[in-house]
Amino acid sequence: MAAEKGAVAVRVGRPSKTEQGDASARIIEAATELFASRGFAGTSMEQVASQCGAGKDTVYRRFPSKVALFETVVEHAHKRAIARLERLPDVDGDALERLRGLMSELLRINMEPDLIALKRITFSEAVSFEKKSQIPPQPDPIMKRLVDAVSDAQDAGLIAAGDTHLIAGHLIHCLVALPTSAAMLGSDEFDGEEAVRAHFERTWNWLINGVRAGSPA
Template sequence: MVARSMGAVARIGRPPKADQDMAAERIILAATELFAGRGFAGTSMEQVASHCGAGKDTVYRRFSSKVVLFEAVVDHAHRSAVARLESMPAVSGGPLERLKSLVLQLLHVNMEPELIALKRITFSEAVVFEKNGPIPPQPDPIMAKLVETVGEAQQVGAICPGDATEIASHLIHCMVALPTAAAMMGSNEFSSRQDVEAHFHRTWHWLINGVSGNKTA
């Protein structure tokens, strides 16, 4: 009887993995909201615990420090963005139309206020997050998909020959990085969806058709 009772206590003390994953997800979602709203310095582990209705010990068992928790928040945000882009409905038309749709969706995802806030924290707290040295490059499925689509557009002659990775990088810089950086700095230039799409279509036209008004140049 004693052995069975002790076994029952042991099982109660070890929640199933699914429950542990749900608890970690709840903590990450609460931390995301707090980090985005209050910043890194303005958010404490105690506030995260209170916000998600968990004990402080529960939070620390899963995330040993605030830096570790923030890294989990950023990773979760990145994986969510990848999942959303991968679940995009198929776009009719050729490779150039698919490339245009992919870049536009990437721009909209990156301009979401929550992601802007997390990016701002990452840059402002870079010294804290890289205390153990630079973070090694990680595989990026979004970039891989972009490079693949650029290559498909090149194959049908819609984009000039060249290094597909370099072309994809320039697309990200011109179409996504510039408005994202402006938003991170507090600019209201791209405060509405209409402003974002106006930037996209204007810049896309320049990149694809060229900025010269002289077609023979």
């Protein structure tokens, strides 16, 4: 029998991969917002479902537990950071200027409030996590890019020879880890773009030029 005119077509069968992906993306977006604003303990799977307009069963089919959902949120945040770095426009100048531009963008990304909140949860709730989530997850392609940038600056004779991984680690610690750790602990020392920029400029100059009397400020 032909379908009646004006009848609404009802899809039969499983959702398409596109529909499944869209649903997962909405869940992750909602969960990111809730974890960042309410913390791990203050966020429930029911709240995530309500926030993204999905059924609780839909959320649980994709993420069997709140821990699994949080771990996916962490992985998504890191992939988002990688994508931002890949879109970073080429920096005019030599290899040292390119390294400087990369470090500056890494600092901006890591100081974003939602990433600070996710890091705080990761460290404060680590005992609850099955996979021992890390931010960033390991191995870290962002760190590889930084190591390559250090190597390029060394090859150009713009920074001293030495262990590239060690130098990259010190750059991350001084320029990024110090302010993000302070923010995670609730300090307002680096609140606002101006405070973050001032930290970067001051610390970069110390690292590159040294702190010995007579060195350029």
